[in-house]
Amino acid sequence: MEKEGLPEYSKSQLALRNGQDKPQVWVAYKGYIYDVSDSRLWKRGMHYEHWAGQDLTEELKDAPHSDSVFSRFPVIGILYVNHNL
Template identity: 70%
Template sequence: MDLPVYTKQQLALRNGQDKPQIWVAYKGFIYEVTESRLWRNGKHYEHWAGQDLTDEMPDAPHTETVFEKFTIIGVLK
């Protein structure tokens, strides 16, 4: 799988505010969550889109399998 590589700055723009796309990163991969009702306006509970959520997962009420329903669209540099 040959995925495009994005910087943290590029990821940060996909926060549901600056650009229409809503992306989040987890364990080096970037996920497209624009269509998720749980990420409406780029916010999911106390989390904001456009960020790497890897370090925040241990505090989540769900496991990392939640990412399986989203498409991987890139790699975080």
């Protein structure tokens, strides 16, 4: 997947898309941000013990499914990480 042309969002911008603060429900995985708003599994901003508005890269290692689940959702941006902090 190509990151070129996708908007960048910070972790704080991602955190607002948690299913409670704004109507969008987003999660990040391996640097990409996915819109999971239409998923019945994320309706309240939580999917099992995972919260929306966060980077789930590390958490998915313990999931009972592969990362192919993200192919169902649109990529809406990339997660900007400032390494200078």
